[in-house]
Amino acid sequence: MVAVVDDASLIRDSVGLLMPGLDVVAAVATVEELLRRRPVADLVLLDLHLANLEAQPDVRQGVAAIRAVTGRGYRVCVYSQEERRFVLAACLAAGASGVVAKALPTGRAEQLFREVAAGGVVVPQSVVGILEVLVRRDCITLLSERQRQLLHGRARGLSYAQVAKQLFVSESTLRGYWLDLTRSLSESLRSLTPAEIEHALGLAPGDLLEFWPGEGTDARDWWRVGSGG
Template identity: 25%
Template sequence: MPDTRYIAIVDDHTMFRKGLAALVNLFPRYEVLFQASDGREMIERLKYQRLPDIILLDVTMPRMDGYEAAEWLRQHQPDIHVLALSTMESEIAIIKMIRHGAKGYILKDAEPEELKLAFDEVCSRGFFFNDLVTRKVMQSISQLVNENSPLHALVKLSQRELEFIRRACSEKSYQEIAKEMFVSERTVDGYREALFRKLNVSTRVGLVLYAVKHNLVVI
């Protein structure tokens, strides 16, 4: 099929990996291209066969874990989408994987429908941020914007925009942010829309993840 999307599964638990491969092969338009037990085997497999569209990457593995493998893919095969796969709900694990290039994070006990949705979203939009990722990212960011950190080379942010980003990287509502900044809610809406345009994001989660990726906040 011309529109088939190819998946690779990298996980050190053989029975789980094979069972997951059987499940993925049942999804319309998706086919498992290869399996690997860790990051090093994944690299070897990528040397001599076609590249997958998505790699399901376990976070905790021997020899080369998910963080190292995701970083290698980010540097050497950036066109491959990485979906992190784990039993851990830790915000540290989630954000580390995102900072190393993962386009989403899904738990191993997720329903098949969520995994299929993750594939569809990554293929169509380039990322998959479910409720777990959104909640953990928001909970984890509690430090102020580091004003000495380098900003993106092409983006100039005002002090008020930086302050808005810092406050947006929390669980506060926009109404609460407006009160803390002593401005109207309409002004806060203006900050948000201007930043969405400048940073090429479309949601608050996207804004938070941009701030994390470019060291605008310390976690």
């Protein structure tokens, strides 16, 4: 069962029709409406940009919206046009279990939504590259050598089949490794501070403050994060 939060009525009305494998139990325009209705759902599909803050200053979006929804016990998958990799990484750091691009074919998007609803973690390729750098520079350390090899291959765009051949394991075994790895990386990402990530990636102090979740974040602070839709 899936709930959809998107201010575009076309998206709200079409998800259930175009993705017949999803049982859409609620389709609303704001996080506030979702939390008022409290539908029973295995997953919430959440757009990042939900309203014009000047017209509706109390509407939560971006990282603030992710935190509000996950704080009520929902699994969240961001469904957005956003492409900036630090913004997407910040979504995972704020508690989202997946990020799916609206540009993907509907069949592929539905498959990814089902993976997240079943307990998986979907990490965009651009964010995999960030995580690989953090692991390589010992900012994230709780990984086995095999997991590091797998992350290295995936960060370079290799398919499961290609990496499986390199590591002499079956593709199905590798997919199981990847599920465990993405869960571990997602949890580790949530514990990092902007300063730690800036240092590991060679960024200037304060470069991530526009994107990275922090205590007391509200909708106004995250207008830029949600601006990609």
